[in-house]
Amino acid sequence: MFSLFKKNKQLFPEEDTRLIVKAIRQAEKSTSGEVRVFVENRCSWMDALDRAAELFFGLKMDKTEQRNGVLVYIALKDHQLAVFGDEGIHRKVGSEYWNNLVKEMLASFNKHDYAKGIAECVIQIGDALQTHFPYERDTDKNELPDEIVFGR
Numbered sequence: 001m002f003s004l005f006k007k008n009k010q011l012f013p014e015e016d017t018r019l020i021v022k023a024i025r026q027a028e029k030s031t032s033g034e035v036r037v038f039v040e041n042r043c044s045w046m047d048a049l050d051r052a053a054e055l056f057f058g059l060k061m062d063k064t065e066q067r068n069g070v071l072v073y074i075a076l077k078d079h080q081l082a083v084f085g086d087e088g089i090h091r092k093v094g095s096e097y098w099n100n101l102v103k104e105m106l107a108s109f110n111k112h113d114y115a116k117g118i119a120e121c122v123i124q125i126g127d128a129l130q131t132h133f134p135y136e137r138d139t140d141k142n143e144l145p146d147e148i149v150f151g152r
Helices: 015-028 049-056 087-110 114-132
Strands: 034-040 069-075 080-085
Touching: 015 034, 015 114, 034 114, 049 069, 049 080, 069 087, 069 114, 080 087, 080 114, 087 114
Parallel strands: 034 069
Antiparallel strands: 069 080
């Protein structure tokens, strides 16, 4: 499984990658929460939410102090995506919130605007994290990398 986390070829143009990473950094500026984006081509033999959960734990996103990490997962060629939030943030926002984020991201994807859809989703996640886990200047640290993780 660890081979999935090797730095693979970027699946987006550099400009799109910068837009998404900028959104991650902006989202995390006002919260103690953490957001990661994982992009791969295929989600074979597995439901996207199950795959997101597998990656979430594989990336050790459940190790944040307040259990407030969120993974945005996209399988480009299989046209699948999911948003998986750790127990701390999930208890605050619930399943309907994640489902609505996915619907909004799909609307952008249907217009072939993948980077914008992902970036907007990340910003909305940041807003929810800020509401429930505000930034604390004296104690906050960036617990997880901000870069996009590209799978196979």
